[in-house]
Amino acid sequence: MKRGINKIKLFENLDKETKEKLSAVSTIKKYKKGELLYSDKEKINTVYFVLEGVASLYKPNPDNTKKVVFLFGEGYVLNEVIIYENITSLSCEFLSNAKLLEIPREKFVEILETSYPLAKGVIESLINKNRIMSHQLKNISNSITVDRQIAFKLWKLGKDFGIETPDGIEINFDLSITLFAEMLGAKRETVSRQVKVLSELGLISLKRKRFTLLKYNELLDYFHGKILN
Incomplete structure (x- = not known):
């Protein structure tokens, strides 16, 4: 399990004790290409981290099409936002076979409350996703063909x-x-x-x-x- 913990970017600056706590409450699960992990507005109680593969986070449109918002690969957290409210705002499916490290939300929050570096990492991850969305909006402006x-x-x-x-x-x-x-x-x-x-x-x-x-x-x-x- 420690090898899985060490592959996650969010955990890079954590001390050995915090990594061991995370490892103790983590599980690893495999998923197949095309499998849906969770749906928009679904209540979930697990924080997911990508160890292998590519995950697509998208917003379903009323006409049954999708608007892909993020693509995440190895080392990234998919849904850290649920530590604040455990209702998803995006759907998630896999574009390839994948392996995830999974931590129960309550256990993750307990460890988060004892580790400033982990809390800082979560905030930085959320800021980075907001930055990605801002770039996307800029790049789809009418002025860019x-x-x-x-x-x-x-x-x-x-x-x-x-x-x-x-x-x-x-x-x-x-x-x-x-x-x-x-x-x-x-x-x-x-x-x-x-x-x-x-x-x-x-x-x-x-x-x-x-x-x-x-x-x-x-x-x-x-x-x-x-x-x-």
Whole structure:
């Protein structure tokens, strides 16, 4: 269990005693790709941390579509917000097979109340998520075209989930055009068309739902308007 505790970013600055307390009340569970962990507005009493895999946190829309708000991989906490109110505001499903470290909410809060570094880490994690949401709102403004939004999102996914291959940086989970559209809050047809544009420019390739970023750094240049199509 200690190996699991040591993989969590939120626990990096904790002393040995606090880590041992967390380890004593933790369990590890595996989940399959496509499995729903919890739903929007569901009451839950477990704090979840990703040890392996990729989790999508999204808001269901009235028309049965989704707005993906966060993607989190290894080392991240999914739902620290429930320590304040244990009703979820987002749904969570897995984009790959996953392994989670799980801690009962009440036990986590008990340890939190005795550890300033842990409390500080939770606050910083919440601030970081708020910062991510602010960047997303900025990047989907009317002044930024969909192709540039796609270029930036792929660059960011490459940074967070990329693996080196002979051809470039591969995003290491299946990313369909439908899911990509849900992440951007754009129409599927528009995303499909603009992905084709970036492919024709030689910046990316898409094969069997796997994106490879052929010219990773140039995606950021494209976002900033330095490459014209």
